Amino acid sequence: MTANVTKLEDNKVRIEVEVPPEAVREGVEAKVRELRQKVRVPGFRPGKAPRRMLESHLGRDYIYMEALQDRLPSWYSQAVIEQNLRPIDRPEIHFDEPLDEEEGFRFSATVAVRPEAKLGRYKGLEVPKRKVEITEEDVEARLEELRGQFATLGAVEDRPVAEGDFVILDFNGEKMTGGEVPGASAEDYMLEVGSGEILEDFEKNLVGMKAGERKQFAVTFPMDYEEESLRGQSVLFRVHVKEIKERELPPLDDEFAKEASEFETLDELRGAIREELEEAARRQVEGEFRTAVLDAVAKEAEVEVPEVMVEDKAEEMVESFERSIRAQGVDPESYYRMAGVSRDEMKERVRDDAADTVKKELVLDAVVAAEGIEPDREQIEHEIGHIAEDGGRKPEEVAETMRRNGTYQILEEEFARQKALDFLVENAVPTEMPEEEEEKVEAAAEGGGAAEKSVTGEE
Structure with missing residues (x-):
């Protein structure tokens, strides 16, 4: 297959393609084999009708047009790839003569291709670049983060809940008009107070409670809450704080370095x-x-x-x-x-x-x-x-x-x-x-x- 490309205005090109006879014959024969299996010709078993009988039954023009519809896209794509073109839209295809197994087939395609950028200065441009600067505070913050990964939880008995504590609690939510709220109840639930895991107002109400204390309070769900039925609704929560735990960090020493790393x-x-x-x-x-x-x-x-x-x-x-x-x-x-x-x-x-x-x-x-x-x-x-x-x-x-x-x-x-x-x-x-x-x-x-x-x- 040969193709010639002519540049047109508005980032368009015209591709003139010549498809050789052997490629046309291959396309037509493939369509004939396909139609043999699909079309019943009187007097022949499916798939056994000779081509001339199939042409007599369907018409040669019909077979050629079907073959063209199948092969034209691939012929166009092949020409585009061979000519290293970058189409950005569907092509307009033009042809005057039908398929010819002896002479081949000619068609042209007009299509918009990628425009070419006109470069300005692109070498030696001065561009600001940020300095790489790591402070001692950055190192200590990362060290504290690592330290937190090795923290343990210890029981708190001498003070009430504070932000950052972990509490184990039971809670149950009811609508102000009566009736439980689906998904608003739990037993032995562990929560880090202030983490935002549950509603902010819910967590704030836990601050100041003591281990073993029971409390009830109302919380209004925000208007952007995921569950639509609860948006803007006030829910009464009954809470029982069972245990209070606090994070205990390991000391920053050589023993910690050995435990947390290969150093x-x-x-x-x-x-x-x-x-x-x-x-x-x-x-x-x-x-x-x-x-x-x-x-x-x-x-x-x-x-x-x-x-x-x-x-x-x-x-x-x-x-x-x-x-x-x-x-x-x-x-x-x-x-x-x-x-x-x-x-x-x-x-x-x-x-x-x-x-x-x-x-x-x-x-x-x-x-x-x-x-x-x-x-x-x-x-x-x-x-x-x-x-x-x-x-x-x-x-x-x-x-x-x-x-x-x-x-x-x-x-x-x-x-x-x-x-x-x-x-x-x-x-x-x-x-x-x-x-x-x-x-x-x-x-x-x-x-x-x-x-x-x-x-x-x-x-």
Whole structure:
């Protein structure tokens, strides 16, 4: 099969394709075999009618048109892959002559393809970078966190409940108008007071109670409570505090270091914690810097982002979100109901991020082209090896399938973009970040907002 591509206006191309006679014959014969099994021809058993009788019964034009409907999409896809095109919409297909097993078949397709970004300055850009700084307070906080993991609970007998205590209690909830509230009763329930595990007002009412004390109090459920029937309802709780326990932390000494780690002394453990925090901070800052460099390069570039690409990317992002919550055992439809949002509204919320991601993908593609960047073949083989192992197939088979359906090209694209971003970062000039901006970035990092975007294919 041969194909010629002509560039048109508005990021469109026309592909003129010539399908050889042997490919046409193969398509027609495959359709004949299929129809033999489905169509009953008088005087012949199913699957036994000669082709000429099938043509007489159905008409050659009908068989050819059926074969064309089956094969045209694959002929078009093959031409797209061979010509290394990136369609972003459905093609308009045109042909004048029908299939011909002797002469072959010719058709053309007009389709919109990815626009090319016009790069501005992309090398030597000055980009602020946050300093990696771990304080003694950071080390001590991590040490206290580790210490808490080895805490024990000891009985409290000489004082009432305080926030942070663990209590073992029985409780029963009743509607103010009478009748028990489903799920609002328990026996020997252990609760960390102030943890927010139960309603805030419920936990506050436990503070000051003594072991063995009984108490009743009313709690009003918030308007955003998960169970709709309880929203805004006042419930009377009868509570019996049976035991009070407090967290007892082990002393910070060498014995603790031996128990909590592979180190012999507390000083060694502190040093290891500092190294761990510094390495995590370096990775965080590097991720922030990579994101900032790509932002800066994209700001310098000119690119028109087609709406169809934004729509596809938004759909892809929502599907990715749905897969992630399914993996956590949450049904997407149930999530949308609980969140009070529809799937379409969710897609609309991510639309700006989708447009930004598409723009940056196009910018990285332009850098790949400008610098002649090639994807790392070892990385691709490694990835295909993983896919093959998961599917119980040979890597060569997986690679061939991916080449035929175009996913190999997508994999190459992703790895080339990663190398393009590496190139941009290597050629950027890090500058000192102003203190106010650094505080904002640190706050965003603590909230998970500084993670590198999926446009790079990295976590």
